[in-house]
Amino acid sequence: MCQMKQINEFKSLPELIMYFSTEAVCLKYLEQWVHKGNIRCQYCGTDKVYRFKDGKRFRCSSCLEYFTAKVGTIFESSKLPLVKWYTAIYLLSAHKKGVSSHQLARDLHVTQKTGWFMLHRIRKAMQQDSIMMDGIVEADETFIGGKNKNRHKNKKFKNSQGRSFQDKVAVMGLLQREGKVKTVVIGNTQGENIRRVVFGNVQTGSTLISDEWWAYRNMNQFYRHEVVDHARGQYVNENGATTNSMEGFWAHLKRSLGGIYHRVSPKHLQKYIDEITFRWNTRKMNEGQRLSLLMSKVNCRLKYKQLVYE
Secondary structure, three states: OOOOOOHHHOOOHHHHHHHOOOHHHHHHHHHHHHHOOOOOOOOOOOOOEEEOOOOOOEEEOOOOOEEOOOOOOOOOOOOOOHHHHHHHHHHHHHOOOOOOHHHHHHHHOOOHHHHHHHHHHHHHHOOOOOOOEOOEEEEEEEEEOOOHHHOOHHHOOOOOOOOOOOOOEEEEEEEEOOOOEEEEEEOOOOHHHHHHHHHHHEOOOOEEEEEOOHHHOOHHHOOEEEEEOHHHOOOOOOOOOOOHHHHHHHHHHHHHHHHHHOOOOOOOHHHHHHHHHHHHHOOOOOHHHHHHHHHOOOOOOOOHHHHHHO
């Protein structure tokens, strides 16, 4: 077989579909991404495995289990051809605001339920890594949920203005200048949750920029803390500090949620935010580079029962 193309060489969807014309080619690529050419048993870890003549299956000489390169990945136990999976990964990573399960179902000729499960498995690979930010870091919170005035009369909430959590979900974001953004769904914007996210992701001694919310008080004991008083209409303080970059990300996030997904349950909100954050953090990559990065992270399984019931 001639030398395989690198995954980051695919510049368009037709190129990818034409290249992955058979399941054998798809599995061969998966072996390279997940196993790096060194096939090990996914059940006991030994490298003494035997390949069947069909080129797809393996058998472990120790625990005698049968497996393919899909075991332990987001593709495990899926009956769909891998070319459909690769197409879904390309679409979700390349489309700037995501892809709905209904649209994916029409594109791949699968059911909406299958499309929904596929997207959530791909979002599992998009989940955010633990990072420690330094330098200048902007911190802010936003609230995800519809406006009370747009609800039907019998679905309105009383006293739901401001930081009320009756009908909204709080999300906290940290943005490192010239770096990445980190977003976390939090129960509320009280001091304990704010400090947990900040201390867990921002190195002490960094410059932390936030608004005037009381939960950020005493941060100057650990950081060079700059405050932008939004309550007084201030968006750049006297030292030139601002949280406008973080505000810009929130605008992008809400356009994606409202424009493509329309309604997201609090239970799955973190997964959707992981997806949007992944694309924003890789916005300077081209489609092939982003696809290559995402394919290197598929070695994580998500079962339907875990997704729906846990």
